[in-house]
Amino acid sequence: xxxxxxxxLSDEELExxxxxxxxxxxxxxAQSVTEKLEDPTLLTKxxxxxxxxxxxxxxxxxxxxxx
Numbered sequence: 001x002x003x004x005x006x007x008x009l010s011d012e013e014l015e016x017x018x019x020x021x022x023x024x025x026x027x028x029x030a031q032s033v034t035e036k037l038e039d040p041t042l043l044t045k046x047x048x049x050x051x052x053x054x055x056x057x058x059x060x061x062x063x064x065x066x067x
Contacts, residue, residue, distance in 0.1 A: 003052055011060065018053045021046055 001017070009017065025046045031037060
């Protein structure tokens with residue numbers, strides 16, 4: 001998902017997406033230990049998406065505190 005699309009999501013939708021990505025990351029890490037991943041970059045992409053969501057969440061918290 002692109003950062004532009006992530007910014008358009010509501011706080012609740014971001015939390016759902018964050019939970020989904022955490023689960024996907026866990027599954028990918030487990031799969032990488034037990035077998036070879038078809039696309040090893042998926043793990044990196046998942047971590048970066050998690051970081052993007054956390055950044056957006058923090059930006060929104062700062063914006064709310066500044067009001």
